[in-house]
Amino acid sequence: MRMTLHIWRQKNAASGGRFEVYDAPDVTPDMSFLEMLDVVNWRLIEKGEEPIAFDSDCREGICGSCSMMINGVAHGPMKGTATCQLHMRHFKDGDTVFIEPWRSAAFPIVRDLVVDRSSFDRIIAAGGYISASTGTAPEANSILVPKPESDLAMDAAACIGCGACVAACPNGSAALFTSAKIAHLALLPQGQPERTDRVLNMVEAMDKEGFGNCTMHRECEAVCPKEISTRFISKMNHEYLRAAIVKRKENKGGGGAG
């Protein structure tokens, strides 16, 4: 197959960017999308030109490194599929493909298709954990978790942190990412003691990073390579409301104790 690629090139965060056109004359159906780009890069290097920068690592759809808009859709046309797992058999000979980086104020561009997603790490650092220091744990089977809750927690925990949700959202919201972690931990008995503070702190961190608010367009769910459900955003909103009430009660109660 022969394809024409319009790829976003940008030297660094400070400089401007533009689309450049590349010819990909020898695409085969069994190639992955990233392998197709590898071959384009080999040709550029052979000509002494700088290859297109893009993040990728595991190439098995689990590390969450790869991150590109393909014809305006985060991770491209296949549902539940990260770019690295997208294969060229889903394209046709003669296709024109536009490839861009994630675009969000909270994900500054590093180069070409590479963005800085450290804002996600800071959201997790604000409370996306259970504070169980090494050595404190009781015998594993002393904590029973009903299978339905455990399975649902796993559905949420499957998030790979790629940022497609943000890139797809018209508001640039990180609600799906943040809610997946909040829901995973709030569904488990181990997560209960920190439940209230966790949601308040993580939502605050999310807002501070400059992500937009969720208005339930559900574009995130449509592109998520792990098909994380927007039910978890509802769960996050529920948790947030609950936490706000609990906090208010605590503050009232606390005031009288002195």
Next chain:
Amino acid sequence: MELNSKLPTGPIEDSWEKRRFELKLVNPANKRKHNIIMVGSGLAGASAAASLGELGYNVDCFCFQDSPRRAHSIAAQGGINAAKNYRNDGDSVFRLFYDTVKGGDFRAREANVYRLAQVSLNIIDQCVAQGVPFAREYSGYLDNRSFGGAQVSRTFYARGQTGQQLLLGAYQALERQVHQGKVRMYPRREMLDLVIVDGRARGIVARNLVSGRIESYAADSVVLATGGYGNVFYLSTNAKNSNATAIWRAYKRGAAFANPCFTQIHPTCIPVTGHYQSKLTLMSESLRNDGRIWVPKKKGDRRAPNEIPENERDFYLERRYPSFGNLVPRDVASRAAKQVCDEGFGVGETGLGVYLDFADAIQRLGEDTIREKYGNLFEMYERITGENPYKVPMRIFPAIHYTMGGLWVDYNLMSTIEGLFVLGEANFSDHGANRLGASALMQGLADGYFIVPYTLGDYIATAKPDKVGTDHPEFARVEDEVKSRIGKLLGIKGSRTVDSIHQELGKLLWDQCGMVRTASGLKSALERIGEIREEFWRNANVVGTNEEFNQALERAGRVADFLELAELMCIDALQREESCGCHLRDEYQMPDGEARRNDAEFAYVAAWEYKGPDQYPVLHKEPLSFQYVPLTQRSYK
């Protein structure tokens, strides 16, 4: 160089507890006065950084990825072993120890492996407390499954994403320490050299991958948790950027490299389709629990698999190994697949593949049960191959997956360089000549959560390292070396891509230092590697500059190191004139084709000392003795 393994004495059951008591402690108030550098943020690195931060040390943690959560541990699918005996099926710490020593074909230290089996219990407790969503039964109790190389069900799992969930647990613990100011995270930094002052590891020189700046970092101790070197083969199941640079640089600074030829080939990967192939994808070997492996009985049979009647199929593992069947250890399963393909029975376009068939299991358990157990693996297979494994058998072929070899460490996980600790796949310690399934996650977390936090404290308390800052002249000297090497790479300006040279190296290693090795093949490979290396330094094209985000430069540096490491692997494979575990020397086989170990001459760890460029490395032997698991020929029949 002297190898002092610091092995504990006395009964093996008490040896770790005894050692923990002997290890010196650092007063809680003093821990905050010490800095530790952690390179790598996978299971071993993240768990160690988090645990050391919790203890009060100041940790600087480095990873080349954009986030610590992306380390390649994330891709482990199948599970993690622990001797909980929840299934009441006869498991015990001793049995996990026994299985691991035997599975490793008697080339690991008994004391290390025993400790690993003991600590496995704590790991599961720790991970559950963190909220890792392991699979559960309807009762709410933890579920287990069986795995290759074992006859008990001791593997804990989180769907087909166990590595992801364990890593996210460790990553979250790490981020908690970041939040508390005890760990500083340095993403998109690649360690390019180790700095040694007065014989002790005192820091690293790293490249800031965004700006290209060469940066120095000093500490009281350096820990490497940088994973394995499987990508030396170009095609492997490792992540695209996994590399050996950190451990290779440490080797060249004086850390012994142990058993480099012990590289594991995983039997169940998706076969190669073309020259553009960038990596291989593993299908969890838990699939072998329910899938049956076969090839047509007739050579070159081109019929579709479903058209081949049962009596014209050769279920060769079940035939040759009736008691373990499809669950034989990885090395045995891989070699058997290669053998049937070499004989012309292979399937698929290339003839390099065998069937893994779920038809019987689907009939027995129903498609829903199979989907529940392996749904995401089946989806992944279909995404990659375009074939539906519920209807057509999968095609699989072996691929490089894990490296048992790595930097030599003593029982305390310290290398031959004082103050340099090595964890997880980066060290050589616990798997001998072959790793059992679901044991890599166990070892990474054992090292990180439960071993290095104690042993590193002992080093600090004993060695009492004085303060050394990055203003020490040694940092400037190493920085200069790093810069001049980068300059050399950028100055080659040849005509070949680094990847094409890497592919050439990988193919050579796969052929000559892969599943079957011969003296003559290894000797020819050694000659050829020198030529490829020469070609690289003469004719590679590394475009761009240092002062920018430059992935071509990153890759070139890693491949330059692979070109040296490949040589050491072949040297090591050549000296080991026996077959053991993953290492099958064609000259040393039993009459039935099984590996022939030579315990009288080769029951040792081969630790190599670097002697300078173009010098032959020096071999140091650490003898292994087996008091608890009697030396026997492995048999899975």
